[in-house]
Amino acid sequence: MxxxxxxxxxxxxxxxxxxxxxxxxxxxxxxxxxxxxxxxxxxxxxxxxxxxxxxxxxxxxxxxxxxxxxxxxxxxxxxxxxxxxxxxxxxxxxxxxxxxxxxxxxxxxxxxxxxxxxxxxxxxxxxxxxxxxxxxxxxLDQPMQRQLRLASLIKPNLKKLGFTLGPNSEKMLPELKKSAEDMGFSLNYQTLALSDNPIQRIQPIMDDSDLFLVIPDPSTFNKTTAKWLLYMSLRSKVPLLAFSHNYVKAGAVAACITTPxxxxxxxxxxxxxxxxxxxxxxxxSPYFKIVTNPKVARQLGISISTAENLQRQIQEDENQ
Amino acid sequence: MSFISFPLALRSVVTTTIFFACSAQSAGQSELSELDYLNDLPVTFSATRLSQTLNKAPASITIIDRRIIEASSALTISELLRLVPGMQSYHIATNNSAAAYHGMSDKFPPRMEVMINGRSVYLPLFSAVSWETLPITVADIERIEVVRGTNTVTQGSNAFLGAINIITHTPLSDQSSFIRYTRGEFNTRNIQAQHSQETSHGHYRVAAGLLGNEGYSFPYNVQDPYLKRYFSFETTMSPTLLDTFTIDLGYSEGYSSVGDVAPKPGWGFDRREFETNHQQLSWSHLLSGSDELKVTYAHSVNNLSAQLLTAEEAAPLIGQPVSVAQEFLNTNAPFFITSETGNIEQHDLEITLKQQPEYNSQIITGVAYRAASAKNRQLLDTTEWVKEESTRLFTNWEYSGFTDWILNTGAMLEHASNIGTRVSPRIAANYQLSDQSTIRTSVSRAYRMPSLLEANFQSIIYIPAPYTGFFGDIYDYDFIANDQLSPEKLDSVDIGLMINWPELHSQLDTRIFYEKIEDGITTSYQLQDAAMLASAPLDPDHLYRSYMNRAEWSNQGVEFQYKYQTEGNLKPLIVINYGYIDSNGFRNDGNNNGSLTDVINRLETRNPMHTASALASITLPNRLQLSLSHYYLSSVRWQEAVKDSSPPNAPYHRTDLKISQNFQISPQNRLSISLIVQNLLDNPYSEFYAENMFEQRTYVQAQLSF
Known part of the structure; x- marks a missing residue:
């Protein structure tokens, strides 16, 4: 790979x-x-x-x-x-x-x-x-099972998965619920609107979650949301699981991505x-890559495996 | 990406719209698009105000990040700038400093813009920055971005040869609170603290400090003590997903010592009190897609005062009895012991619009208005406020539609009241040779509008009324404002090569430049005309000075910066900077010393040919960090400090050591104890003035983070 x-x-x-x-x-x-x-x-x-x-x-x-x-x-x-x-x-x-x-x-x-x-x-x-x-x-996007599997590898004691949804990504909720149920996670989420105060809406979710999954939604996931998510992640010591390599560079702990x-x-x-x-x-696509930000992981006080190991583990699970 | 670092990348999120591709590619759709998954988060830089990675920026940029700052032995911001290739940072006195890019400067370097979080701190009354009065310290800084080369096209005429933007901590990058205490040379006692706090709408950060020392013990029992108290407050709020407000407030007060270092009997510094405050409010609003509207308003006040000159002190200066001297002072009131005083107030309003019309194109356009006012009778010959206004229209277009090419085209139209209008354009093309290397070229023309001081400097000593009938109206025409003064003009060519070796954790940036400065503003002597002679028969030299467009010089040279940094074993960090500059030109001193023909002063030795610095640091497993810095400056005659007939300041080598031991007291609490030795080998050398010696200085610093 x-x-x-x-x-x-x-x-x-x-x-x-x-x-x-x-x-x-x-x-x-x-x-x-x-x-x-x-x-x-x-x-x-x-x-x-x-x-x-x-x-x-x-x-x-x-x-x-x-x-x-x-x-x-x-x-x-x-x-x-x-x-x-x-x-x-x-x-x-x-x-x-x-x-x-x-x-x-x-x-x-x-x-x-x-x-x-x-x-x-x-x-x-x-x-x-x-x-x-x-x-x-x-x-292009990742199957929810794959993302949740990565989440469980990043945070082995994961119980509560936090996320926010927008008008478009709300449709992902059934798949999220099913996958989370299969893996024994409970979901903790809010639906955002443009008029919402991001701090007031997201902070309670962040505070009450073991890991936060960033779900892209063009209506509500803009640079303001991205900025405050990173801030709250570091503040609350809750790792962010992102959807792009660049967001990982910016401060999310890991992402599962599929390249062109x-x-x-x-x-x-x-x-x-x-x-x-x-x-x-x-x-x-069965072909994907895991990217991680070890520096952020250290800041959050969590120990994560290398990107290659995480990728191999997920691939082995999927092959079974 | 070259030079990318976590805080830097994190910062980029703040200033970057990440869904531009979505809007460009699927206009009219708000549904999730494939490009929402593959958008880019470029790093933001000061070169164009656009979000750009370093290899797309149309200028050489040096970034002094937090890791470099922590490894450095610098205790002041200007000391940090020694780590910029081609930048000269020098102490004017123990607590006063200056920084100039490409030399050719006196103690008030006028050709570089300095900003804190985008707010200009350039003082129009002195055409320079007063570093010691800024309401921040090294402890408050997250990183410093330095655009090496003209950036007038983006920041206006103050950025004639370069621009510095100092970015303070935000809770996005540093969420710790700390208290820091420094003790050392000259009885230095600095205490600083910072606290960050989350609120229901965002976060805020407060910082405060008290810094002071007794200064150096110069001959004749002269010292230059310093004290600064400062407070700053920053908050960011996002009431909605589309709106973000930032408020930045600051206050500082204290005193420093001003004057020239020229030990002789009766010599001494003048104590100058300062009080500054600033307020900055910024609102950014996300429009459709990646477009962003930003409105920023900033207001700043700088009050600098000193004791009034007494009749007893004035009498020997004019060779008159105390009673007459008192009448002189009454006529020319207020007359302070130093002219480096005054009141300065500045308003800045700026509106910018960033747009992304296509995935391969981004544009910023903006309009800015600045109103500067200053009051200083000794420099401006009036007790009223002198006002200057400037209006700027600017744009920059980045186009990446050609394979491997990034084009940047920009222009700044600047109108200054009483001066005129000029357009400063820049055209730049970056070619990506490979994944790891980029060639950068740019051609610029820039104009520097005369500062408020340069346009209005007038210093005249008036004769008291009882004596005017016999002795004329004027005692001394010292400096006369020149209403014909034009902007300085710069033409520059810049070629750079940037290489990134990710497997070697290294980056190299090389810059070759040519700068031609015409209509350079310089002080020039003039013979008094008949009317002046008639009104000032007692004038000591029958000469006066004016700012005139009588300097012209060119700079050519090469600069490189190399950085090696890993987070691996021992966390090594190596930074090496070098700048070579060859200057040719002259300034016309006019009728200096009463010469009937113009006195031409060559400028070749007014710029140090070699500027170099290096920093190496490792962290041992027991959290002991060892850092060594080395600085080199070749010989130079600083303007106004060393006469053309005097030998230049000798080249110097200086080595600094910093040893820091970190203790993790608890998961949240960390204690750091540092020993800082500047000029470790104790080789005294001249800073700016030949007799301003920099000897070994030792400090101990303790910081508790929680």
Whole structure:
């Protein structure tokens, strides 16, 4: 398993990416319609391109066109009419594919949070059914069991798991409750609104929890929340479990992350299955990495294993 | 990331919007997006006010973090600045100091902005910073960010050659309370304390201290004692998830000793009392996505006073009887024993808007207004307040849309009352050679508006009314304000190489620079014209001085800073800094000493060619920390301190030692006892003035953290 950080990986593959994307775009621009598969990227940011590059390099040896929704806004249905398989990278591309995908096509949505995929599937459920479109996904986020397993390794005597939810992440609650019940944790949470005072809402949760799980919600998890969570974590000596490497650098004790390469690799494997005629169910990537901040762990007075050991333990559990 | 550290990264969260990518990529959606998981938390720096990692910043930046501060033997903030390549920090007297970047300075270095938590502490009445009156000490500092090279484009004309931002502790980075006591040389007795507390809306931090010593025992029984009492209060509150308020208050009072170190019979320092206070209120509001609106208002007051000159003291100065001297003092009242006094009040209002229109682009735009007022009859020739206003419009755009390139383009439009308007632009491009190395280039033009003092300095001794008919109106035209004074102009080119070796726990930043300063403001002598001669027949030299745009010089050189730091066995820390500078230029002293032709003074020796410093520290398993610092400065003639005809101050080497033993008394309580020996080898050397000797100094410090 690679140990490079996301930032390093992105830079290392920059040239390879550029070539791959360029080739793909050239194919689209020259109207070579021989390909039956389309790699649709939500944007031209390096993260999307990194996912795409890994899919192309590790996927089946088939001809794949590459494009962006913003390039296909006119006659969108016609543009997608020749593609039997659409690999949509990110939310915007997935929505575009569900909106304009052709009859009997397969959409492999990747690099997308589970809730977002579910929301889009519901939104376009009529069209998907009407056009007999098959959909599947490789989620970007982590399965709750994996996060809670990491939480239990960070804090072996974990009993109470604290977290806050926003209007969007509230939908995670059933999964959280089930996973916590399976592991014998009790949940301690609040739902935040923009008008809330973060201290008054979060501090009681923090004070009454053994570990705090940071759940991203674009409505309520902004830099203000991020700042106060770190402050309260240090103050109350309650470790934060985050969702990104950078938040760990900033002061969370650990995070479970999936890099664009991890996602691309697993998407390529799913693409092999689809090419073979199967439609695998939507799933999380089995490839992931653990990142830790030992300095923060020391400040909190907890002893944690190395990131590699934590990762190995979780992988062994999942393999069983 | 190079130089990244926990407090630094933690700080970045405060100033960084972390959902920019979401808003950029999925505009109109508030649902959870993939980019919410992969957003970046860049480190914030002072170069552009934008959140940037060091390799994206368009300037060389030195960060003195808490670990360096704790390992350092510095007891004052200006001493810490010895650890900045190309920076010269020097003692003017025992308790007065100055810091200049790229030398060419007297005891009032005018070309560098100094801020505390973003608030300027540059005193427009002296065109410099009064370090000893600041309401903070080394114990209050979380880190210091130094932009090496002009940062006028971001901070305005005070940051002509560089900018320093001192960031104090926040409970985000340091939640401990402590009490610290220092005892040592010159009968130093410093006591400082800090307390942090959480509230239902946020947190606050209070700090207070009492610092004092008797000063150095100079020849002729002269000493320069010092006392400072200070108090500061900072609080941060977030009433909603979108709004954060920060309030920063401070107060200091005490006295120091001002004057030149020139031992001779009758020589001595003048005691100057000071009282300062400041209030700063900042409101930041998160707009959609990553956009952020920030409004900051700051107000500061500095009152500096001294005893009035008595008729007995004035009489020998003008060679008149005491009764006449008294009439002179009445006519020129108030006349203090030192002109380094006065009242200074400053208001600053600043509004900035940070925007992230695309994932690869971020922009900051802002407007700032500053109103500065000062009162000092001896320097401004009026008993009224003299006011200066300046308005600034600024912007910086960072674009990273080209593979491996980061472009920064910015401009500062600055309008100063009675001076005019200038635009200071900067264009910079950083190229990422590899994952670990970046080349940085920038081209800047900067203007430094004359300070309130430079624009208004006028010193005239008036003759009392009973004698004007016979002796004229004026006794001495000393300094005359120049209403034709223009801003100084700087053109600079900067090329840097930044390398990070994470496996070796090392970072190296190298900078090659060229700076050309034109219209440099300098004091120049003028022959009095006929009208002046007629009004001042008793004038001692028939000359007067003015600030004029009569200096011009260039600096070229190289600087590097190397840092090795791990948290592993022995926690080693090594910092090595070096600056080489070659200066060429002149200042026109005008009719100095009555010369009928202009006297040109070369400036080559007014800048030390080599500035170097090093710090090495280890912590033994028994919590014994050993730190050694070494400083080197090559020979230099400081302006106003060493005449062109006198030999320059000799180069010096100085080695400091700090030994700290930490005791963990309980999980919450820690006691630290330190022994600090400055100039360990006891090689006395000259600081600024040839006769201002720095000998061995020993201190003991105890700190209880809880």
């Amino acid at each position: 690679q140990t490079a950080t996301l930032e390093v990986v992105i830079k290392a593959s920059a040239y390879r990416l550029a070539i791959c994307i360029l080739v793909g775009l050239l194919l689209v621009c020259t109207n070579l319609k021989a390909a039956e598969s389309l790699l649709l990227l939500s944007g031209d940011s390096p993260t999307y391109e990194s996912v795409a590059s890994t899919i192309i390099s590790q996927g089946p040896a088939i001809h794949i066109d590459t494009s962006y929704p913003s390039h296909l806004t006119k006659n969108s249905e016609q543009h997608l009419s020749s593609y039997k398989i659409i690999i949509s990278v990110g939310s915007k591309a997935t929505e575009f594919a569900m909106q304009y995908g052709r009859k009997n096509s397969t959409i492999l949505s990747t690099f997308i949070p589970r809730l977002q995929f579910q929301r889009l599937s519901e939104k376009y459920s009529n069209r998907i059914a009407e056009k007999h479109i098959s959909t599947t996904a490789v989620f 390469e991890d996602i691309g690799r697993y998407t390529a494997e799913q693409l092999h299955l689809i090419e073979g005629g199967a439609t695998p169910p939507p799933t999380y």
